[in-house]
Amino acid sequence: MTPLELRATSGLAAIYAVRMAGLFMILPVFMLYADVLPSATPLLMGLALGIYGLTQAMLQIPFGMLSDRVGRKPLIALGLALFIAGSVIAAMAESVYGIILGRALQGAGAVAAAVLALTADLIAEERRTRALAAIGLTIGLTFTASMVLGPVVDRWFGLAGIFWLTALLGLLALLLLFTWVPQPARSRPHPDMVPVPGGLRGVLHDPELLRLNAGIFILHLTLAANFLVLPLTLVNRLGLDPAQHYLVYLPVLLLGFGLMIPAVIRAERQRALKPALIGAITVLIAVQAMLPFSGHWVTLGLALVLFFAAFNLLEAALPSLVAKTAPVASKGTAMGVFSSCQFLGIFAGGMLGGAVLTHGGSAAVFGLGLAAALLWFWAAVTMAPPSHLANRAYAFPDAWKQASAQLNARLAELAGVAEVRVSASEAAVYLKVDPGRFDETALRDLFRRGTPGGGRTSSRV
Structure with a gap:
């Protein structure tokens, strides 16, 4: 990846990690407070633990779609602000009801789809899989770290301390968003990502x-x-x-x-x-x-x-x-x-x-x-x-933008290609291919030597 893409990947992975830590750090310790938290019952403790998931599930798809209209960074910033506010409310809660409210607000900052869309804006199609792999690895490591750190932080600072730490991490994510993550030249819909x-x-x-x-x-x-x-x-x-x-x-x-x-x-x-x-x-x-x-x-x-x-x-x-x-x-x-x-x-x-x-x-x-x-x-x-089959995405030359139907037909003829989607607005093609039969060289040759108005170029491998 280019230096700019490495900055984007590391910053966006960190934003993902913050949200995962907020979800999982309390998991191994929360029920230990069932007998001391005012108004707590097993049902309300379960609601407090899980309501994050309800608000996240309800809002992440709308957030992702809305980011195409209002911009990625403003929407991610709004989501992180809700996440921070929820963490502060939970940290200051004097009963289980305050924690339920705080956890619901944490989940309402549902920025996952918007972060993926910003990843797609900043990372070239050919290298996007690497960025997603790095983000996925970060999520896995964050889960492990959160399960271990939860009891350690609880020992020193209690349940409120976990929520205060989560709020501080949210502030760090906001700082990274505006100082480290690059600004995309433009934002476009990415049907393969969001x-x-x-x-x-x-x-x-x-x-x-x-x-x-x-x-x-x-x-x-x-x-x-x-x-x-x-x-x-x-x-x-x-x-x-x-x-x-x-x-x-x-x-x-x-x-x-x-x-x-x-x-x-x-x-x-x-x-x-x-x-x-x-x-x-x-x-x-x-x-x-x-x-x-x-x-x-x-x-x-x-x-x-x-x-x-x-x-x-x-x-x-x-x-x-x-x-x-x-x-x-x-x-x-x-x-x-x-x-x-x-x-x-x-x-x-x-x-x-x-x-x-x-x-x-x-x-x-x-x-x-x-x-x-x-x-x-x-x-x-x-x-x-x-x-x-494997999913592949490629940018195509500007010369093909006015001939997307012809490009679609040419790509469908390549050996190993099972599905094709050509996006003229993104100047990108999305493929499902059989990795054992697909030859990327043939696709590159089509992009380089095939012309929309010229003679038919044989592209079957």
């Missing part, structure tokens, strides 16, 4: 995408519900002081991450994403069945390692499957709906988990995750084998 009007109907009626959306919903429902119980499990079953919980989370997260990486690489190389998906769901089912009976540190540690290994694999595999499944013209919309389902899962896990905890206890909460995972297993087994 939702576009008119694309929702097809995405919501695609049965394979619905299966994947249900999967990410269940995965995050299970995560949120489990953490209504796990912090107290470490205290009551293992007698572990809350300040030492990071000693559990750090090794199990690292081991889970280490188990996930070779599994994902192998699944991609061997074109075995569906078996890997079903295998990870099976592990999730086994873990949910183990957790109610894990009273020793060995069994509980094993269950948590397996949980995070399965969670990380599924978190990595599901977006890849959505990108492979969605039509090239609707990929951004499909990813937006998928992300909304992820956050709705967090909300549902908090609410349902809190209700189940009220009436059935901790074992019933683990049972909720087990039942959801069993339903997901059935949906995954019945899904069609995913395609092994």
Whole structure:
């Protein structure tokens, strides 16, 4: 990447990291305050934990579309301001109701789609995949760091201190947005990255995408519900002081991450994403069945390692499957709906988990995750084998701007090309290709030597 693109990628990844930290840093410690927080009940604690996901899911697609009209940076700044305000309200809250309000405002700053759109504005099509990979890696590392830092910050500064730290990180993100992230020359719609009007109907009626959306919903429902119980499990079953919980989370997260990486690489190389998906769901089912009976540190540690290994694999595999499944013209919309389902899962896990905890206890909460995972297993087994096509985007020469239909036809003739979308406004083409058959040299040759008004150039490989 160019120096400008490296600045854009690092700054936007940091903005993503701030929001992830705000979501996950309280996850391992919040339920430890259930007995001391005024007006707290299991249901209200679950609502406070999960309402972030509800407001995020409701607003992220509208925010992404609105950024095409009002500009990326102003909208991201507004979202970060809401995030900071919510963090301050939660930090100053004197009861669970104040935390619920603060968490709702945190989620209302739903800038994820706008950040992706700004990424697309600043990074050339040919290098955009690298930028997204860097942002994705940052998200994964932030999740791990947040789970470890949460108990450490709580030990020194309490629950309010976590929210104050989140507010300070939000201010840092605002500073990075205006001093480090470059200003794009212009903003354009990016259908391969963010939702576009008119694309929702097809995405919501695609049965394979619905299966994947249900999967990410269940995965995050299970995560949120489990953490209504796990912090107290470490205290009551293992007698572990809350300040030492990071000693559990750090090794199990690292081991889970280490188990996930070779599994994902192998699944991609061997074109075995569906078996890997079903295998990870099976592990999730086994873990949910183990957790109610894990009273020793060995069994509980094993269950948590397996949980995070399965969670990380599924978190990595599901977006890849959505990108492979969605039509090239609707990929951004499909990813937006998928992300909304992820956050709705967090909300549902908090609410349902809190209700189940009220009436059935901790074992019933683990049972909720087990039942959801069993339903997901059935949906995954019945899904069609995913395609092994890859998404590619390229800028094309200005000479083709007035001949987009002819360019579309020429590109469709290239070997290995399964789908084509030509965007004259962006001077870009979006392709789904078979990596084993597609020859990028032929495409470059078409761009370089093919002319809209000239003779037909043979471009089949």
